[in-house]
Amino acid sequence: MSKTYHVAVLVGSLRKASINRKLALALTQLAPPSLKLEIVEIGELPLYNEDIDVDPVPPAYSAFRAKLKNADALLFVTPEYNRSMPAPMKNAIDVGSRPYGQSAFGGKPGAVLSASPGAIGGFGANHHLRQSMVFLDVRMMQQPEAYLGGAGAFFDDAGVLGESIKPFLQKFIDAYAAWVAQHA
Numbered sequence: 001m002s003k004t005y006h007v008a009v010l011v012g013s014l015r016k017a018s019i020n021r022k023l024a025l026a027l028t029q030l031a032p033p034s035l036k037l038e039i040v041e042i043g044e045l046p047l048y049n050e051d052i053d054v055d056p057v058p059p060a061y062s063a064f065r066a067k068l069k070n071a072d073a074l075l076f077v078t079p080e081y082n083r084s085m086p087a088p089m090k091n092a093i094d095v096g097s098r099p100y101g102q103s104a105f106g107g108k109p110g111a112v113l114s115a116s117p118g119a120i121g122g123f124g125a126n127h128h129l130r131q132s133m134v135f136l137d138v139r140m141m142q143q144p145e146a147y148l149g150g151a152g153a154f155f156d157d158a159g160v161l162g163e164s165i166k167p168f169l170q171k172f173i174d175a176y177a178a179w180v181a182q183h184a
């Protein structure tokens with residue numbers, strides 16, 4: 001039987017109507033059977049502080065780290081805030097990277113998709129996130145790059161994904177499935 005890879009999906013926006021969350025959910029639907037995508041929530045993680053990362057470690061930290069460690073691969077779906085990744089996403093990365101020497105990230109395959117109603121498609125967030133992943137030794141997929149501009153038009157009022165962006169999302173998640181199979 002072929003293997004199923006468990007993918008932890010981190011979404012950089014906390015708002016209910018988030019376009020990026022909708023995109024993450026669309027990717028779970030478009031993913032081939034070899035991938036099982038699950039959004040791991042990051043909104044309740046206390047801001048990272050070494051002073052509280054001691055016994056007893058905040059339960060939210062432990063639960064989050066366990067979910068990352070149990071995953072075979074990582075997928076980041078994020079908006080851009082002020083030309084970088086939103087603070088909750090950076091906080092989640094910081095929490096997952098500690099305690100020193102026990103990072104939950106190291107060696108896993110990953111990919112990032114950024115989306116924005118603006119024209120640049122979250123390029124700055126996408127590459128700042130990639131910068132952290134270099135240090136954390138996450139094997140990030142290079143192609144296809146995913147900076148999705150004009151994202152305000154991707155979903156209709158009922159939340160249904162439009163046909164214009166669907167082929168790219170399919171191409172992205174299929175390439176990611178191949179990447180994960182190669183690097184997990």
Ligand code: FNR
Nearest residue numbers: 013018019020021079080081082083116117118122
């Ligand atoms: C933004 N937005 C934004 N967009 C962009 O393309 N580049 C940017 O640097 C920023 N900066 C920024 C900062 C802050 C604090 C907010 C709240 C928003 C707009 C952003 O792309 C838009 O609100 C998206 O819809 C957010 O993504 P979600 O929540 O729809 O997934």
